[in-house]
Amino acid sequence: MAKSSSFPHLILPKGNIKDGLYYALRDAILDGRLSSGIKLPSSRALAEMMSISRNSVLAAFDRLLDEGYLLTKSSSGTYVVETIPDHLIQIQQDVAHSKQSKPQPLNINPYLESLLPAWKKQSLPSQGEKMFHVGVGCLDIFPHQLWGKLLTHAWRKSYHQLGESHDPRGYLPLRQAICHYVRSTRGINCNEEQIIIVNGIQQAIHLAAYTLLKPQDQVCLDEPGYDSALNIFRSFGVDVHPVSSDDEGMRIPEIIQDYTKSKLIYTAPSHQFPLGGTLSLSRRFMLLDWAAQQQKWIFEDDYNSEFRYRTHPIQALQGLDQQQRVIYSGTFSKMMFPEFRLGFMVVPENLINAFSLAKYYTDTRSSHLEQVALTLFIQEGHYARHVRKVRKACYERQQALIEAIQNHLADILTVQPTDSGIHLVCWLKNNWTEQAFIKKCTEAGLFVQPLSRYCQHSTQKAAVLFGYAAHNPDEIKENIEKLANMLRQDDNANFAGE
Known part of the structure; x- marks a missing residue:
């Protein structure tokens, strides 16, 4: 026999009547005013009680039925369900077992555990502390409205494909668009079968280590x-050998002579991070010849190739490779925005299956909707136009930063010349230490990075990195002047105290 009870007084919130009735009924069910198993008035009767249209009641009932709050019984009426849907996902905490337990041994991957102390100390910028952050592109000139329209178009184009089996290598039209783009702009020698869509270059490095390396490899x-x-290589238990650079880039002769057992060479030949050098053509051929003869793998990180302002880039290592020893990687996050986690790899043909398997068992595939939108962004010419716009803006911002440093901080910093990238390396003078300078930058709300962060061994020369792409010239000048004024005030205070 159905439960009976007086129907509670309902207050409809302002706005759409059918939505308001839905929320009023749901809240009454959740707080117990409409108890489990109670029979509701008919839609006609409730409409009269609430002085609203019957269609609004039917719409609210349908929504509550769909979500499992109500059920209908043939020739009987509409009832509140015995088990409220929300109760199925709410866990009653056992207070007796909620006390803090004693620390237990982690027993995690020892290679990963060794990285935890540095990770805990690593400082990340807060929302209000991102000025001069390294690695961030021109967020202010990204076509946000256009991208939103493309996402909507992508959804309409692809929602019916949800649930289908997709290639772990990524959306084929995107792989075809990337293949065409890198062949024409970077001289890459590939076909779409060799393209694998990844969630940024970090995942590309991870997949290379996962596929090609084992603990104690070099x-x-x-x-x-x-x-x-x-740190990705270290997390796999790999021995990482540091190789210095000179005017011709990474010292390839040093690798050939001293690190003959190395299985993989990681390099960013177009714009070495963080110093910004370019690997000379002669050393590129030297590395490729050695890798082919000794069966070594080369991981080419081309994270910054599109940020070149006056000189033409040297052809990518992959395009010069005749023996398929190079794994090439690129990213869109620098040109788009940091949260856009799509990049790509170009793998040798004989590694396609191995890398596809590694990608599948890492995360199955990258986000389908963003892949479709990016395909449209490239195919319709928006990406190429955006690249040209960003290059112009970045060059202006780079020059603004150089000029501001030379005008206000020349006694402290020497700017290292570069024709590419989205950050500047500045060498410290007059016995300034990285720690002391970074402390002053932090006090000024600037997220400048020390060069030592990117070194395995201590550096003999102190330097800092300023990211500039995300800030317009006026912001750059204003903040450099602010830092300079702060440093001068400190100097005057120290002088007065002597």
């Missing part, structure tokens, strides 16, 4: 170099 990496690459 890898060569720039010194200073990309800290994420270093």
Whole structure:
């Protein structure tokens, strides 16, 4: 027999009547005013009680039925369900077992555990502390409205494909668009079968380590170099050898002579991170010849190739490779925005299956909707136009930063010349230490990075990195002047106290 009870007084919130009735009924069910198993008035009767249209009641009932709050019984009426849907996902905490337990041994991957102390100390910028943050592109000139329209178009185009089996290598039209683009702009020698869509270059490095390396294998990496690459390799138990650079880029002769057992060489030949050098053509051929003869793998990180302002880039290592020893990687996050986690790899043909398997068992595939939108962004010419716009803006911002440093901080910093990239390396003078200078920058709300962060061993010369792409020239000048004024005030205060 159905429960009976007086129907509670309902207050409809302002706005759409059918939505308001839905929320009023749901809240009454959740707080117990409409108890489990109670029979509701008919839609006609409730409409009369509430002085609203019957269609509004029917719409609210349908929504509550769909979500499992109500059920209908043939020739009987509409009832509140015995088990409220929300109760199925709410866990009653056992207070007796909620006390803090004693720390237990972690027993995690020992290679990863060794990285935890540095990770805990690593400082990340807060929402209000991102000025001069390294690695961030021109967020202010990204076509946000256009991208929103493309996402909507992508959804309409692809929602019916949800649930279908997709290639772990990524959306085929995107792989075809990327293939065409890198062949024409970077001289890459590939077909779409060799393209694998990844969630940024960090995942590309991870997949390379996962696929090609085992603990105690040896890898060569720039010194200073990309800290994420270093720690990804270390997390696999790989021995990483630091290789310094000179005017011709990474010292390839040093690798050939001293690190003959290295299985993989990680390099960013177009714009070495963080110093910004370019690997000379002669050393590129030297590295490729050695890798082919000794069966070594080369991981080419081309994270910054589109940020070149006056000189033409040298053809990518992959395009010069005749023996398919190079794994090439690129990213869109620098040109788009940091949260856009799509990049790509170009793998040798004989590694396609191995890398596809590694990608599948890492995360199955990258986000389908963003892949479709990016395909449209490239195919319709928006990406190429955006690249040209960003290059112009970045060059202006780079010059603004150089001029501001030379005008206000020349007694402290020497700017290292570069024709590419989205950050500047500045060498400290007059016995300034990285720690002391970074402390002053932090006090000024600036997220400047020390060069030592990217070194395996201590550096003899102190330097800092300023990211400039995300800030317009006026912001750059204003903040450099602010820092300079703060430093002068400190100097005057110290002088007065002597």
